[in-house]
Amino acid sequence: MRPFSYDRAHDLASAIRAASAQVEVQNRAPIQFLAGGTNLLDLMKIDVMRPERLVDINPLEDSLSEIVADGDGLRLGGLARMSTVAHHPDVEKNYPVLSQSLKLAASAQLRNMASLAGNVLQRTRCSYFRDVSWGACNKREPGSGCAAIGGVNRKHAVLGTSPHCIATYPGDFAQALIALDATVEITGPKGERRIPVHELHRLPGDTPHIENTLAAGEIITAFQIPRKAWAKRSLYLKVRDRESYEFAVASAAVALDLADGVVRDVRIALGGVATIPWRAVAAEEVLKGKPLTEDIARSAAEAAFEPARTHGENDFKPELGRNTLVRALLDAAKLEA
Amino acid sequence: MDTFSPLKAAPLSRRAGTRDTIEVVLNVNGRNHRLAVDPRVTLLDALREHLGLTGSKKGCDQGQCGACTIHVDGRRVLSCLTLVAMVEGKAVTTIEGLAPEEGGLHPMQQAFLDHDAFQCGYCTPGQIMSAVACVREGLATTDDDIREYMSGNLCRCAAYPNIVEAIKQARAEMEEQP
CATH class of the missing domain: 1.10.150.120 ([2Fe-2S]-binding domain)
Known part of the structure; x- marks a missing residue:
């Protein structure tokens, strides 16, 4: 690991100020916030991330890790740990997709460490990104090319790709948040703002090294989840190469508002198949106002993967993704609202 | 987008005067240890190399294998992905501190x-x-x-x-x- 200096933040404002005057963007910025450390320290050990200074925000845990559940919805602090939220009785009962997406991710130890905000911002597992001996990675070194296109790309994305990057977004929880129409609370040098979770991540386009819409110094302080009709009839289905402690090859977060078997409203977000947590709006539109039959679910899945572009080893992903979404929808329809 | 007034900033605290060394008081198995270490030192390396507690093992050193699992304030975590500076003020329990003091095994x-x-x-x-x-x-x-x-x-x-x-x-x- 390269040398860095270490500071502790004792209030939010000083943490923000410490990181706000940076020219380099986001993950290449010399000053990084340290929360759980499970992604950042790993990437520093393998020399993918090279910050000069870490600002430890864990001392802010008391104010930034609250879990508040009431009639209006749920508010989850950005520093709340994955395990705490996953096993929270209110989350398990009323927002099952959130609890499931967390329990099916990582290991018990990592879930005890990792923060919600860090989880949502976690970086791709693309082997070319993680191995600095490969020269070509536009995410790591802008303009250097993409070794995954034409390379070993079985786990790579088929949705939201660009000629510059096909790296898969590896997380699960962001999809669950999107399926419940959640909002991100952000505090930064210019104050506080709120955006929908599905506007947090950026498509790679021709700047795959810029992964989200956060500005320098901004911190995710909380996630707000409204208590809507679909929250209880929600689930996360994760398909992977082994049964536990593995990233998704394909996954679906779905939340259904059903009335007499007819879809009143629905939210769908896909994992393992896209460059960002992927909201499948086209699939939602197919379902709205229709009875949730297997045929309709199949049509929705076709719509979701219509824009898919495969790259050889991942040619199987659209079919696996469609089947995953169909099963998730049909299973969700069987849940009690 | 909702905008609120900017926050007032207070200075950050730095535990040591130089860039390369930080002072940390580490509580392991009920005992306090004062260490002056490079900020890069992980909890695992502090335990093994500085305190001689070699029970916790370094397997992958990347948070994948679990060989370095210890308890911090009673929660199981990976000591290889934890900086020693992050656990100041917390109670660390290793395999050496699991069994009761008066002897016998857990x-x-x-x-x-x-x-x-x-x-x-x-x-x-x-x-x-x-x-x-x-x-x-x-x-x-x-x-x-x-x-x-x-x-x-x-x-x-x-x-x-x-x-x-x-x-x-x-x-x-x-x-x-x-």
Whole structure:
């Protein structure tokens, strides 16, 4: 690991100020916030991330890790740990997709460490990104090319790709948040703002090294989840190469508002198949106002993967993704609202 | 977008005067240790290289194998992905501090012996620390749950069936005498 200096933040404002005057963007910025450390320290050990200074925000845990559940919805602090939220009785009962997406991710130890905000911002597992001996990675070194296109790309994305990057977004929880129409609370040098979770991540386009819409110094302080009709009839289905402690090859977060078997409203977000947590709006539109039959679910899945572009080893992903979404929808329809 | 007034900033605290060394008071197994270390030093390296507590093992050093599992304030975490500076003021428990002071083994340690729940033994301290936490979390209910909630501890000798049996034996004893 390269040398860095270490500071502790004792209030939010000083943490923000410490990181706000940076020219380099986001993950290449010399000053990084340290929360759980499970992604950042790993990437520093393998020399993918090279910050000069870490600002430890864990001392802010008391104010930034609250879990508040009431009639209006749920508010989850950005520093709340994955395990705490996953096993929270209110989350398990009323927002099952959130609890499931967390329990099916990582290991018990990592879930005890990792923060919600860090989880949502976690970086791709693309082997070319993680191995600095490969020269070509536009995410790591802008303009250097993409070794995954034409390379070993079985786990790579088929949705939201660009000629510059096909790296898969590896997380699960962001999809669950999107399926419940959640909002991100952000505090930064210019104050506080709120955006929908599905506007947090950026498509790679021709700047795959810029992964989200956060500005320098901004911190995710909380996630707000409204208590809507679909929250209880929600689930996360994760398909992977082994049964536990593995990233998704394909996954679906779905939340259904059903009335007499007819879809009143629905939210769908896909994992393992896209460059960002992927909201499948086209699939939602197919379902709205229709009875949730297997045929309709199949049509929705076709719509979701219509824009898919495969790259050889991942040619199987659209079919696996469609089947995953169909099963998730049909299973969700069987849940009690 | 809602905008609120900017916050007032207070200075950050730095524990030491130089860039390369920080002072940390580390509480391990009930004892305080004062260390002056490079900020890069992980909790695992501090335990092994600075305090001589070599029970916690370095397997992958990347948070994938679980051999370095220890408890911080009672929660199982990976000491290889924790900077020692991050645990100041917290209580660290390692395999060396698991058994009671007055002697004898912790029920989980005894159960691993009784069930031959290892071959080479390298992953064992991490397995035992993880297993103790798993039982205390109330998650070691069925065989499937034990396998699921112990999946962060790899055993390349594949002693997994015996580990499950050991955890079930220790669970019964721990539930009698928590």
